[in-house]
């Protein structure tokens with residue numbers, strides 16, 4: 001996993017609440033057995049005027065000019081700004097894979113759905129929760145200012161606006177450490193392999209039916 | 213100190229705890245299906261790691277498999293490759309059980325686990341699928357995980373978790389005729405919203421919950437995720453124990469008695485403290501129908517499509533307007549006046565034998581309305597299908613004009629050929645009415661099996677209580 005320490009990036013505003021993972025990456029793309037290549041189909045039903053299918057050349061498809069990510073000023077965006085309960089619905093990790101493949105490394109929202117939130121960290125994407133009032137201000141600034149960038153400093157746990165105002169955010173200490181170091185969870189857990197074995201042996205004796 | 217059921221389940225599975233409360237939890241049962249596992253198996257192989265305990269794995273193919281013409285195999289090439297990849301992975305690493313495409317016990321992972329006794333009270337159950345909360349019906353700590361976590365569980369038999377807050381959702385009283393577990397679930401989501409349970413482990417309790425069958429409890433816990441809670445569960449009682457008894461992977465002989473003795477402890481103690489307690493009266497719950505593109509956009513069958521003009525919160529209002537536009541509905545339309553094009557009875561929410569019996573009881577001796585283009589019944593598993601056929605339910609459905617299909621996820625998410633065309637409206641017993649969920653441009657209304665059957669007969673939403 002890539003490290004996440006500090007990010008200065010262009011911001012794209014997606015002004016909707018309850019954006020679900022079906023919208024982030026529609027199910028027909030879940031047939032892939034790979035982890036990559038989902039970027040062109042991120043928000044597929046909103047981005048294109050026709051219905052996407054896996055394996056199609058997306059560059060030839062008619063785009064929806066009104067969808068925010070199709071607007072020239074948001075090309076190359078790395079930070080997605082959105083509303084509450086982002087990533088609700090299915091547990092598909094294809095959702096963070098698609099965001100990452102498209103180029104997003106951070107999502108700022110009023111709240112996130114639980115499994116999606118978790119999946120972000122596993123892929124080096126930082127989900128940031130900010131209060132509604134701060135988000136209102138950010139949406140207003142982004143829309144008013146072409147080329148609007150934010151700086152995310154994970155070490156200090158702040159989002160810094162172009163006018164210098166720093167917005168603090170919370171992040172779980174363990175997850176922060178993993179992101180900053182680009183650590184692989186499995187490797188970390190396997191350091192406790194002996195503890196797991198001991199636990200498992202005790203369990204096998206106490207509740208043998210679980211091991212049938 | 214009195215403990216909640218969640219505390220007990222948690223404690224029973226902690227391998228190790230960090231100072232900040234992040235715990236390594238031991239996983240008893242790992243359910244695997246074709247969509248969210250290929251990248252995990254590949255990751256494992258690339259890192260040169262071996263699975264920790266394959267006897268925890270129960271796998272099946274469900275999301276991509278067709279529900280008719282099984283003799284032709286899986287015609288969609290991309291889907292076939294995904295299913296074959298699962299076949300190959302399981303062949304290579306092994307599993308406690310694998311129910312591949314066309315196996316008599318194949319089916320939706322959340323139907324297959326319980327009916328084979330692979331889901332047992334007190335277990336931690338995970339699966340790369342958000343509706344894993346279903347298994348909470350057995351007093352399990354069961355939740356969906358992403359593919360990285362699938363790999364993590366394969367490699368370590370553990371998951372890193374932080375404890376959730378606890379919510380007791382108490383439903384007391386008696387459900388009215390024609391009102392089901394699905395209606396309880398939708399009414400709860402309508403009340404607390406799709407993010408209402410975020411961060412919580414929800415225990416469902418109260419007399420109305422106790423009186424539900426295991427099928428009903430599974431329907432309810434299945435929908436916990438739609439309320440934002442990754443865990444929803446119900447205490448173990450006789451109903452649970454009687455359901456488990458005699459199933460293929462259930463404990464036998466002396467193990468059975470020891471297991472039951474332990475399972476009897478799986479309830480919240482008298483006086484246990486919850487972070488939040490909510491009460492609902494079962495008598496107040498009416499048959500529910502969703503009108504929008506989120507399960508919280510729901511009203512009773514007697515109601516009308518709401519009017520965004522009356523909504524004060526601007527973000528919500530806009531969400532409602534967008535939903536109405538997508539759904540092709542006008543504010544203040546009576547729900548009963550909404551005509552439907554298709555009917556889907558199936559999914560891990562409502563495809564168990566009891567669901568099919570209930571729908572068949574409404575359908576019996578009646579005909580699907582001529583205006584309905586397609587009415588599908590998709591049993592949750594091969595075993596459900598066999599049982600239904602033994603009871604003659606297939607004949608009831610077919611005589612009424614329904615199609616009787618092979619098991620799988622089918623039109624719940626339309627990864628196979630079963631789907632809505634743009635603009636088509638469906639009465640569906642599934643769990644998500646998101647934009648495009650049942651096919652791009654499709655319009656989904658979530659209902660119980662009884663209400664789906666009633667809508668099929670009437671050609672529009674109808675109050676099942678006036679039919680039965």
Ligand code: SF4
Nearest residue numbers: 343559560621624625
């Ligand atoms: S039936 Fe639907 S919700 Fe259930 S596992 Fe299949 S796709 Fe997911």
